[in-house]
Amino acid sequence: xxxxxxxxxxxxxxxxxxxxxxxxxxxxxxxxxxxxxxxxxxxxxxxxxxxxxxxxxxxxxxxxxxxxxxxxxxxxxxxxxxxxxxxxxxxxxxxxxxxxxxxxxxxxxxxxxxxxxxxxxxxxxxxxxxxxxxxxxxxxxxxxxxxxxxxxxxxxxxxxxxxxxxxxxxxxxxxxxxxxxxxxxxxxxxxxxxxxxxxxxxxxxxxxxxxxxxxxxxxxxxxxxxxxxxxxxxxxxxxxxxxxxxxxxxxxxxxxxxxxxxxxxxxxxxxxxxxxxxxxxxxxxxxxxxxxxxxxxxxxxxxxxxxxxxxxxxxxxxxxxxxxxxxxxxxxxxxxxxxxxxxxxxxxxxxxxxxxxxxxxxxxxxxxxxxxxxxxxxxxxxxxxxxxxxxxxxxxxxxxxxxxxxxxxxxxxxxxxxxxxxxxxxxxxxxxxxxxxx
Numbered sequence: 545x546x547x548x549x550x551x552x553x554x555x556x557x558x559x560x561x562x563x564x565x566x567x568x569x570x571x572x573x574x575x576x577x578x579x580x581x582x583x584x585x586x587x588x589x590x591x592x593x594x595x596x597x598x599x600x601x602x603x604x605x606x607x608x609x610x611x612x613x614x615x616x617x618x619x620x621x622x623x624x625x626x627x628x629x630x631x632x633x634x635x636x637x638x639x640x641x642x643x644x645x646x647x648x649x650x651x652x653x654x655x656x657x658x659x660x661x662x663x664x665x666x667x668x669x670x671x672x673x674x675x676x677x678x679x680x681x682x683x684x685x686x687x688x689x690x691x692x693x694x695x696x697x698x699x700x701x702x703x704x705x706x707x708x709x710x711x712x713x714x715x716x717x718x719x720x721x722x723x724x725x726x727x728x729x730x731x732x733x734x735x736x737x738x739x740x741x742x743x744x745x746x747x748x749x750x751x752x753x754x755x756x757x758x759x760x761x762x763x764x765x766x767x768x769x770x771x772x773x774x775x776x777x778x779x780x781x782x783x784x785x786x787x788x789x790x791x792x793x794x795x796x797x798x799x800x801x802x803x804x805x806x807x808x809x810x811x812x813x814x815x816x817x818x819x820x821x822x823x824x825x826x827x828x829x830x831x832x833x834x835x836x837x838x839x840x841x842x843x844x845x846x847x848x849x850x851x852x853x854x855x856x857x858x859x860x861x862x863x864x865x866x867x868x869x870x871x872x873x874x875x876x877x878x879x880x881x882x883x884x885x886x887x888x889x890x891x892x893x894x895x896x897x898x899x900x901x902x903x904x905x906x907x908x909x910x911x912x913x914x915x916x917x918x919x920x921x922x923x924x925x926x927x928x929x930x931x932x933x934x935x936x937x938x939x940x941x942x943x944x945x946x947x948x949x950x951x952x953x954x955x956x957x958x959x960x961x962x963x964x965x966x967x968x969x970x971x972x973x974x975x976x977x978x979x980x981x982x
Contacts, residue, residue: 676754
C-alpha cells in the first residue's frame with residue numbers, strides 16, 4: 545500500500561533523495577508515552593519530545609482518537625468558510641491567557657506564527673501613527689528559519705551564507721539576561737537583570753530606527769540553552785514597552801502550553817504581552833500554531849490582510865488541538881510539569897555535584913538545560929563533550945537535544961505526562977551516560 549514502510553528505501557539510498565539536514569540514525573518507527581522505538585526494536589526514553597512538541601506524549605489515546613474521528617469527518621474545510629473547531633479552540637486558548645489576549649489567527653508552525661505576529665504589529669504601528677517600524681529582539685533568541693523569523697533570531701551562525709534573506713531592516717538585537725555568562729560581569733541575578741533592562745533602555749534611546757514599533761522575545765530563551773531570566777527582568781521590560789508604546793510579542797512556541805508550570809511562560813512574571821505566539825505542543829504532533837492578540841491590536845488587521853491555506857481550515861490539526869487541551873486539563877499536566885520539573889532539577893543538581901563538567905543546571909518546569917564546560921572555574925564551553933554525552937546517553941537509551949549559544953547545552957523538553965517512576969529510571973540511565981563521558 546502507498547506509504548507503507550516496505551516501500552521505503554534503505555537509509556543509505558534514501559539520503560540520496562533528501563536535502564542535507566541535521567537528522568541522523570537510528571530510524572524511529574513508533575512511540576508511546578515518553579518512549580520511542582527504532583526499526584531494530586530498541587527502545588529509548590525521549591527527553592527531547594519533538595523538541596517541545598509532545599506535551600501529551602507520543603500517541604496519547606485521546607489525541608489519536610480525535611485525529612481518527614475528524615479524519616473520517618472532514619480533513620480540510622473549504623477556504624472561505626468558518627469552522628466551529630477553529631472558533632472553539634481560539635476561545636479555549638484565550639481562556640488560557642485569562643482573556644488578556646483574545647483573538648487568534650491559526651497557522652502551521654512557530655516560524656509562521658512569529659512572522660504573522662510581526663506583520664500584525666506592523667499594521668498596528670501604521671494605524672496608530674507610529675513614526676518608525678523598528679523591531680527590538682534579543683541576542684541568542686530564536687524565532688524560526690523563514691526569512692523574517694531568521695532576521696529576528698539573534699544567532700549569527702544560522703544566518704551565514706544567506707545574504708539578505710536573513711536581513712530585515714530595522715531589527716536591533718540587545719543583550720539578554722544570561723546570568724551564567726553575563727556580558728555585563730554581574731555578580732548576582734538581580735544585577736544581571738537590571739543591566740539587561742538598561743540595555744533595552746539604551747537601545748530605545750540610541751539605536752531606534754525612528755521609533756520601535758515592537759519587541760519580540762522568548763520569555764525563556766530555549767534553543768540557545770534554556771536561559772531563564774532573573775525575576776526582575778520581564779516586569780521592567782514590559783513597563784518600558786508600555787511607556788514607549790512598543791508592542792510586546794511573547795514567543796511561546798517552545799515554552800508555552802503548560803511546559804513551564806504555567807499555561808504560558810510569561811505568566812510567571814505577571815506581564816501581559818500584546819501578542820503571544822504558540823505552536824509545537826498545541827498540535828499534539830501535527831503541524832499547528834498561531835498567534836493571539838489583544839482586541840485592540842487584532843483589529844488592526846482587515847479581512848484580507850493575512851491568510852494561509854491550512855491554519856483554521858486544517859480540521860484534523862484543530863481537533864488534535866482540542867484533544868491536547870482536554871488532556872492537559874483532565875490530567876492536570878500544568879501542575880504536573882511544575883512538580884516533575886522540580887524533581888528533575890533536583891536530581892540534575894545532584895549529578896552536577898558528581899560530574900565537574902556540568903557547569904550549570906537551569907530550567908523552569910519541564911524545559912531544562914545542563915551547560916557542559918571544560919572546568920567550572922573557567923566556564924569554557926565544551927561543545928564536543930556535549931555531543932559525546934548526547935551519543936553516550938543514546939547508547940544508554942535516552943534521547944536528549946544539544947543546543948546553546950556555544951553548542952554545549954544538554955537540553956530536555958520531555959512529555960508533561962512523565963511519571964515519577966520514569967524520572968527516577970531516566971536519572972539512573974543519565975548517570976551512566978555521564979559516567980561514560982568523562
